[in-house]
Amino acid sequence: MLVTGDTIAFVGLSDPRHEREWIQLETLKNFFASYGVNVFISPLLYEMECSRPAWAKELMRLFEHPDVKAIFDVSGGNLANGILPYLDFERIRQAEKPFFGYSDLTSVLNAIYTMTGKPSYLFQLRTLCWSQAKQQQARLVASLFEQRHDLFDVQWEWLSGQRMQGVVVGGNVRCFLKLAGTPYFPDLTERLLFLESYGGKENLIRSYFYQLAGMGAFQKVSGLMLGTFTELEKEGGRIEDIVHEVVPADLPVVKTRQIGHGEDSRALVIGETLQLERGDSHA
Incomplete structure (x- = not known):
């Protein structure tokens, strides 16, 4: 799914992230950099107030960006379903780009499947920073870089x-x-x-x-x-x-x-x- 030189993107389509979580984004960025993968962190992740249309526009831009190979949502909370009316699902279908998220992103994952027939991934990338970080990192590397099934x-x-x-x-x-x-x-x-x-x-x-x-x-x-x-x-x-x-x-x-x-x-x-x-x- 990923190889050296690829670029991935971090988004937060649900509730705004607290400042204390920003350090996790840098930790994840450094982790992927160690495998030669570039990380684009959406600037909207650092905003405490961001409209649903603005996040939808950002997501569509990343789905269509030729350099971005996968999109990881690192948020959770309550607001993700608010972006659905502003998404262009036909363009998402054509992009055929992996999208990862969990919890509140359930609404987006299922909407993508319903409207496009394409799969997406129920997974929280920030588990790579939590108490089971080493095991989670190993599973992700095996699955995303080595085509194994560990994750x-x-x-x-x-x-x-x-x-x-x-x-x-x-x-x-x-x-x-x-x-x-x-x-x-x-x-x-x-x-x-x-x-x-x-x-x-x-x-x-x-x-x-x-x-x-x-x-x-x-x-x-x-x-x-x-x-x-x-x-x-x-x-x-x-x-x-x-x-x-x-x-x-x-x-x-x-x-x-x-x-x-x-x-x-x-x-x-x-x-x-x-x-x-x-x-x-x-x-």
């Missing part, structure tokens, strides 16, 4: 069913549901729905699952994939209990602790066809 190698635990196959959609459940009722919400028919969450105690997470059930999501998808539910688990809750209550018993369900808001979180490709079978725990 995408995920162990799944089966909760029900024997097999699932389909195109992966979803991400952070709160941010995924922002797309409900919009043209950016993906068709769930025969899809694999991945869900995770950072915030949310048991009843809030249960309400998200109730909403998905009311939308007929669990009747349409061919499988449910669960990541970590950080606050729920911290409070002693179990996502399995909510699944048992809300999700049809005959729907295949798998779970992993390797994708979510953990500091060692792997990557998941939104818009990629995935096949899982019981007994083969890795994807």
Whole structure:
């Protein structure tokens, strides 16, 4: 995906970044420089107030810039879905450029797949600066520079069913549901729905699952994939209990602790066809 001499770009389509996080951007820039990759940090990342149209214009410019080979969003929060009406998805489709983001960027990742049919990557690049930095750096280098699968190698635990196959959609459940009722919400028919969450105690997470059930999501998808539910688990809750209550018993369900808001979180490709079978725990 990347070779020496390439240029990548950092953007922040969700909430503004705090000054204390700016040093992480320089750390990441230096990390990529050690592999001969140039990093363009969008100046908008250093602005505390930036309009949705301005960020959309910047993103489109980077998608179409011939020197930029990949775009990494390093933000999170609440505002990412606000840029969607200002994006030109046909131009994004033609660019065929990898886009990475997580959490609130779930809305953008799924919109890109829905509107273009192209995949994008659920991953937070700043994990390369956190407590599991060395391991995350090694996984990223193996996958982006050496064409290996380390960053995408995920162990799944089966909760029900024997097999699932389909195109992966979803991400952070709160941010995924922002797309409900919009043209950016993906068709769930025969899809694999991945869900995770950072915030949310048991009843809030249960309400998200109730909403998905009311939308007929669990009747349409061919499988449910669960990541970590950080606050729920911290409070002693179990996502399995909510699944048992809300999700049809005959729907295949798998779970992993390797994708979510953990500091060692792997990557998941939104818009990629995935096949899982019981007994083969890795994807």
